[in-house]
Amino acid sequence: xxxxxxxxxxxxxxxxxxxxxxxxxxxxxxxxxxxxxxxxxxxxxxxxxxxxxxxxxxxxxxxxxxxxxxxxxxxxxxxxxxxxxxxxxxxxxxxxxxxxxxxxxxxxxxxxxxxxxxxxxxxxxxxxxxxxxxxxxxxxxxxxxxxxxxxxxxxxxxxxxxxxxxxxxxxxxxxxxxxxxxxxxxxxxxxxxxxxxxxxxxxxxxxxxxxxxxxxxxxxxxxxxxxxxxxxxxxxxxxxxxxxxxxxxxxxxxxxxxxxxxxxxxxxxxxxxxxxxxxxxxxxxxxxxxxxxxxxxxxxxxxxxxxx
Numbered sequence: 381x382x383x384x385x386x387x388x389x390x391x392x393x394x395x396x397x398x399x400x401x402x403x404x405x406x407x408x409x410x411x412x413x414x415x416x417x418x419x420x421x422x423x424x425x426x427x428x429x430x431x432x433x434x435x436x437x438x439x440x441x442x443x444x445x446x447x448x449x450x451x452x453x454x455x456x457x458x459x460x461x462x463x464x465x466x467x468x469x470x471x472x473x474x475x476x477x478x479x480x481x482x483x484x485x486x487x488x489x490x491x492x493x494x495x496x497x498x499x500x501x502x503x504x505x506x507x508x509x510x511x512x513x514x515x516x517x518x519x520x521x522x523x524x525x526x527x528x529x530x531x532x533x534x535x536x537x538x539x540x541x542x543x544x545x546x547x548x549x550x551x552x553x554x555x556x557x558x559x560x561x562x563x564x565x566x567x568x569x570x571x572x573x574x575x576x577x578x579x580x581x582x583x584x585x586x587x588x589x590x591x592x593x594x595x596x597x598x599x600x601x602x603x604x605x606x607x608x609x610x611x612x613x614x615x616x617x618x619x620x621x622x623x624x625x626x627x628x629x630x631x632x633x634x635x636x637x638x639x640x641x642x643x644x645x646x647x648x649x650x651x652x653x654x655x656x657x658x659x660x661x662x663x664x665x666x667x668x669x670x671x672x673x674x675x676x677x678x679x680x681x682x683x684x685x686x687x688x
Contacts, residue, residue: 428603435447453634525576
């Protein structure tokens with residue numbers, strides 16, 4: 381990632397912290413005592429990500445309150461809730477993106493395959509290779525389509541290209557070409573761009589740019605893909621392609637997605653976590669159960685459109 385892109389990402393992250401003006405309820409929301417059994421989602425196997433008693437503060441603002449949830453491997457977990465409820469803050473905790481926000485303080489535990497990611501000595505570069513992020517707005521680098529894909533592996537030293545590498549006999553041009561094709565195919569973009577890989581990525585449509593960003597994320601071989609409203613700026617056709625892609629990705633990756641579109645969550649996710657006012661996880665269960673028979677009255681009211 382270039383320094384300019386990094387600065388832009390950091391500014392977007394800091395500016396989009398989940399502030400909340402009313403710590404109890406929002407307009408139209410019923411007061412309710414949350415029950416632990418509403419949030420204890422059980423599934424077979426060990427969790428890919430295990431979050432325990434997570435609290436996040438932005439200065440004096442308590443953005444997330446005691447969130448605990450386990451996320452299954454090779455599945456799609458949707459995070460839904462009204463604006464300011466903390467779902468994007470939670471997502472960014474899963475690869476320590478909130479470390480870039482100066483006012484942020486995080487308490488609690490997040491484990492990836494049983495290993496604590498908030499302990500001292502964690503290599504954040506390696507962590508973010510394993511837990512990649514796709515942002516709300518497409519952010520391709522101002523480089524060629526092929527260079528967008530190969531940039532990450534080259535920076536990490538996984539492949540070597542260029543004149544010096546060729547002179548030293550270390551060039552991996554064939555490996556790079558195979559990587560570019562594989563990632564673009566996995567992102568359902570290869571057929572649309574295979575004849576213009578040297579074109580500037582900024583010339584792609586919005587939907588194509590977002591799929592390119594997903595392909596770029598795949599190029600460093602992640603295990604988890606975090607998506608923060610990846611289709612919110614796209615038209616319905618491009619959105620449908622992103623949704624189909626997410627379904628395909630879940631066969632090989634663990635996907636966690638924030639979405640304001642409840643119909644989208646119902647279509648693409650295996651399980652859904654509902655965050656409501658005050659940064660509280662209220663209910664977490666199979667997506668069908670959340671949308672057809674929620675246990676929380678507030679969740680039912682939110683899903684039916686009575687507030688939010």
